[in-house]
Amino acid sequence: MKPILFCFSDDDRLAQRLAATIDADLGAIRLHRFPDGESLVTLQQDCAGRDVILFCTLTDADRKTLPLYFAATTARELGARSVGLVAPYLAYMRQDHRFTPGQSISAQSYAELLCTLVDWLVTVDPHLHRIDSLSRIFSIPTVAVSAMPAVAEWIRTNIPDPVIVGPDHESAQWVDKVAHALSAPCMVLEKIRSGDRNVKVKGLDPDMVGRGHPVVIDDISSSGHTLAEVLKELSSVGIRTATCVVVHGVFTPGAVEMLQTLGAKQIASTNTVPHPTNSIDIIPPLAEAVKQRPRR
Amino acid sequence: MKPILFCFSDDDRLAQRLAATIDADLGAIRLHRFPDGESLVTLQQDCAGRDVILFCTLTDADRKTLPLYFAATTARELGARSVGLVAPYLAYMRQDHRFTPGQSISAQSYAELLCTLVDWLVTVDPHLHRIDSLSRIFSIPTVAVSAMPAVAEWIRTNIPDPVIVGPDHESAQWVDKVAHALSAPCMVLEKIRSGDRNVKVKGLDPDMVGRGHPVVIDDISSSGHTLAEVLKELSSVGIRTATCVVVHGVFTPGAVEMLQTLGAKQIASTNTVPHPTNSIDIIPPLAEAVKQRPRR
Numbered sequence: 048m049k050p051i052l053f054c055f056s057d058d059d060r061l062a063q064r065l066a067a068t069i070d071a072d073l074g075a076i077r078l079h080r081f082p083d084g085e086s087l088v089t090l091q092q093d094c095a096g097r098d099v100i101l102f103c104t105l106t107d108a109d110r111k112t113l114p115l116y117f118a119a120t121t122a123r124e125l126g127a128r129s130v131g132l133v134a135p136y137l138a139y140m141r142q143d144h145r146f147t148p149g150q151s152i153s154a155q156s157y158a159e160l161l162c163t164l165v166d167w168l169v170t171v172d173p174h175l176h177r178i179d180s181l182s183r184i185f186s187i188p189t190v191a192v193s194a195m196p197a198v199a200e201w202i203r204t205n206i207p208d209p210v211i212v213g214p215d216h217e218s219a220q221w222v223d224k225v226a227h228a229l230s231a232p233c234m235v236l237e238k239i240r241s242g243d244r245n246v247k248v249k250g251l252d253p254d255m256v257g258r259g260h261p262v263v264i265d266d267i268s269s270s271g272h273t274l275a276e277v278l279k280e281l282s283s284v285g286i287r288t289a290t291c292v293v294v295h296g297v298f299t300p301g302a303v304e305m306l307q308t309l310g311a312k313q314i315a316s317t318n319t320v321p322h323p324t325n326s327i328d329i330i331p332p333l334a335e336a337v338k339q340r341p342r343r
Numbered sequence: 344m345k346p347i348l349f350c351f352s353d354d355d356r357l358a359q360r361l362a363a364t365i366d367a368d369l370g371a372i373r374l375h376r377f378p379d380g381e382s383l384v385t386l387q388q389d390c391a392g393r394d395v396i397l398f399c400t401l402t403d404a405d406r407k408t409l410p411l412y413f414a415a416t417t418a419r420e421l422g423a424r425s426v427g428l429v430a431p432y433l434a435y436m437r438q439d440h441r442f443t444p445g446q447s448i449s450a451q452s453y454a455e456l457l458c459t460l461v462d463w464l465v466t467v468d469p470h471l472h473r474i475d476s477l478s479r480i481f482s483i484p485t486v487a488v489s490a491m492p493a494v495a496e497w498i499r500t501n502i503p504d505p506v507i508v509g510p511d512h513e514s515a516q517w518v519d520k521v522a523h524a525l526s527a528p529c530m531v532l533e534k535i536r537s538g539d540r541n542v543k544v545k546g547l548d549p550d551m552v553g554r555g556h557p558v559v560i561d562d563i564s565s566s567g568h569t570l571a572e573v574l575k576e577l578s579s580v581g582i583r584t585a586t587c588v589v590v591h592g593v594f595t596p597g598a599v600e601m602l603q604t605l606g607a608k609q610i611a612s613t614n615t616v617p618h619p620t621n622s623i624d625i626i627p628p629l630a631e632a633v634k635q636r637p638r639r
Contacts, residue, residue, distance in 0.1 A: 082539055083565035083593045084403050087438055090445040107380050113405045116456060117447040125445070139381055149386040149421070151413035160412060163459070243378055269379035297379045 050098040052133075053090060053118065055111065061318060061330060062102045065133070068334035071100060078114055088117040095126035100133055100337065101165065106297055106320050108138035112160070119164040131340055132165040135319035135333065136295045140174035141267075158184035167341045171319045171329055172266050172294045176217050188341040192332050194294045194317045195221055198264065199228035201315060201327045206290055208259030212281075214238055214248055214273045218265055221294075225264060232258055236280070238273065248276045253284040261289040268293045268316075271302030278309040288312040296322040346394035348429075349386060349414065351407065357614060357626060358398045361429065364630035367396060374410055384413040391422035396429055396633065397461065402593050402616050404434035408456070415460040427636055428461040431615035431629065432591045436470035437563075454480035463637045467615045467625055468562050468590045472513050484637040488628050490590045490613045491517055494560065495524035497611060497623045502586055504555035508577075510534055510544055510569045517560055517590075528554055532576070534569060544572045549580040557585040564589045564612075567598030574605040584608040592618040 053074040054062030066073040077089040099122045103115050115132075122130045139157035142150070155178070161168060168189045173181060181189040202209050202225065209231045213222035215238035226233035234255055236248045263277045274291050281289055288310045296316030303324065306314055318325040349370040350358030362369040373385040395418045399411050411428075418426045435453035438446075451474070457464060464485045469477060477485040498505050498521065505527045509518035511534035522529030530551055532544045559573045570587050577585055584606045592612030599620060602610055614621040 081437075081565070082595045084405060085435055085438070085449070086405055087449065088447040089443065092445070109380065109382055109406050109409045112409050113453075117449055117452055120452040120455075121445065121447040124448070141377075142381070142383055147385065149388070149417065151384040151417040152420070153381070153383065153413055156413055156416040157409075159416075267379075269377070299378045 048097055050100055051092060051094055052100040052102055053092075053094075053122075055101075055103040055115070055118075061135070061321075064330050065102065065334055065337065068330065069337050074099075076118055086114045086117070088114050088121060090118065090121055090125065093125070094122050096128055098342070099127040099130045100340075101130065102133045104136045104320055105134045105138035106136055108157070112138075116160075116164055129166045129342070130164070131167040131169070131337075132161065133169045133333065133337055135171050135329065136297070137168075137170040137173045140178075141176075143177045154178060155184045159186075161185070162187045169333065169336045169340060171317070171333060172221070174217075174266055190336045190340070192329065192336045193224070194319070194327065194329050194332070195224045196228065197317065197327050197329055197332065198292055198294070199225045202231075202262055202290075202292065203229055205313070205315075206260055206262055209262045209290075210234075210256050210259040212236065212251075212256065212261050212263045212277060212289075214263065214265055214277045221264055221266060236277065238276075244270050244272050246272050246276050248273070248280055251277075251280045251284060253286075256281065256284070256286060261286060262292055263289055264292045266293065267295040267297055268302065269297040270299050271306050274306055274311070275309050278306065278311060282310055286310075290315070292316070292327075295319050296324050298322060298324070344393055346396055347388060347390055348396040348398055349388075349390075349418075351397075351399040351411070351414075357431070357617075360626050361398065361630055361633065364626065365633050370395075372414055382410045382413070384410050384417060386414065386417055386421065389421070390418050392424055394638070395423040395426045396636075397426065398429045400432045400616055401430045401434035402432055404453070408434075412456075412460055425462045425638070426460070427463040427465070427633075428457065429465045429629065429633055431467050431625065432593065433464075433466040433469045436474075437472075439473045450474060451480050455482075457481070458483050465629065465632045465636065467613070467629060468517070470513075470562055486632045486636070488625065488632045489520070490615070490623065490625050490628070491520045492524065493613065493623050493625055493628065494588055494590070495521045498527075498558055498586075498588065499525055501609070501611075502556055502558055505558045505586075506530070506552050506555040508532065508547075508552065508557050508559045508573060508585075510559065510561055510573045514561055517562060521560060532573065534572075540566050540568050542568050542572050544569070544576055547573075547576045547580060549582075552577065552580070552582060557582060558588055559585055560588045562589065563591040563593055564598065565593040566595050567602050570602055570607070571605050574602065574607060578606060582606075586611070588612070588623075591615050592620050594618060594620070 143154040211233035213235040439450040507529035509531040
């Protein structure tokens, strides 16, 4: 029997395309909120004996995780043969260390929670930094799909003479890959963070960045402050426009407008997180990974 | 060493009183929200080798459960000897059955999740209906403290000649106890529910309710619609004022005003859920139960 893919509400169109590409039936989850804020999850198709795929991008994870847990539990109770999770954006990957005493290491504990819910996980470019592989924190099979081939292809089509710029050491892994694919020059800056919205970057080489049109690449942007600092650095050496490309556009209100004001001529994101800046499609590589998911 | 009680923000004063009554140290949890909505939990006191008590009333459970999970996990990682939960209001007890195919039975699965987090649970009057005991869904030791002695005492002090009214069959367990303690007449109505905010009650005995001042008792009120229907029934037989007493006042905006308009002269709730109607103190019986918690 075909697998059945259940989708959490805000990702409907992507889930439809994914289901079509992997030849799965498309199921629906009804999420009702009671007046007191509790949620009631209903799987609207029978999943007895079937491989169930839950599709849920994990922005706003504090609100989504309990409904996701209820959905996974219900699928198992109703006799699903397996339950997997496609989370184009994986939450809580940034708190990967106890920076001060008593802090939770939520990257690790969130991973452990997901491992109790599902049998496998497919995601796109998780924010791996101090934890260098998903297998260090996940005991279930995982696949981290790279958005970088799609990012490189988008730049090739849209930006003549790109110079790839990474805001910090963590971005080197993406920047090198994209620059190599495009045979484009690249540079990685150094970031100094002193708060959620308080960052500085340094190390810009004006000569190199002047050789073409700067394309600043990062994996996630939420407040937009890291990209903003790069745009300010570019501006300080006389470069007034640039393109910003992010995998996960978890933009908070006002972030995009701020970047535009600072010279971001174009802002492109992949569709791991639904957003008006989505212009890079990750469904084809995501579908390939889901097709090759672990099977019972 | 004394146990240490960590409190989630909105319950500060209650937690202070509970800690003082049970002779525990009062700890603090710092809950930081990143711009993207993820939360960072920090236990601000050392809990190595200590019995940790988490105090968290579980209204707004979808948002609170992940931070609670992070707090419990962190306490264990940091060497806590045991981790218990005092949840004056316990969430998700109402969805105790699969009413239509595919629905989650969240009472059961939420209980299972809490069992993975903590070693014991103390709560107040959980909404037990089809599931008749916490031990049917919790594999850890639990104590359900009854608020009814405190409710009866409040009525004795404040309402001369009370007639105790329960809106539905489920309320019979509380109504009988309170009426017996007060040697007051009582009656239990019949509720017909056709939606979250669509209920009717029937079975009111005008003669009996006319023997004193009606006190309508329920365990939880959120939208207020059940109590509202009782007030309308009372009004239809010429009784224009009544007192409403609830254990858990999970009132949604406008609920209290609606009840006042319909003749609720007084609305009293216990302090399991912080609310302006709190006038019945459950800290003394809660403290007794926590003192006798299971120990390692």
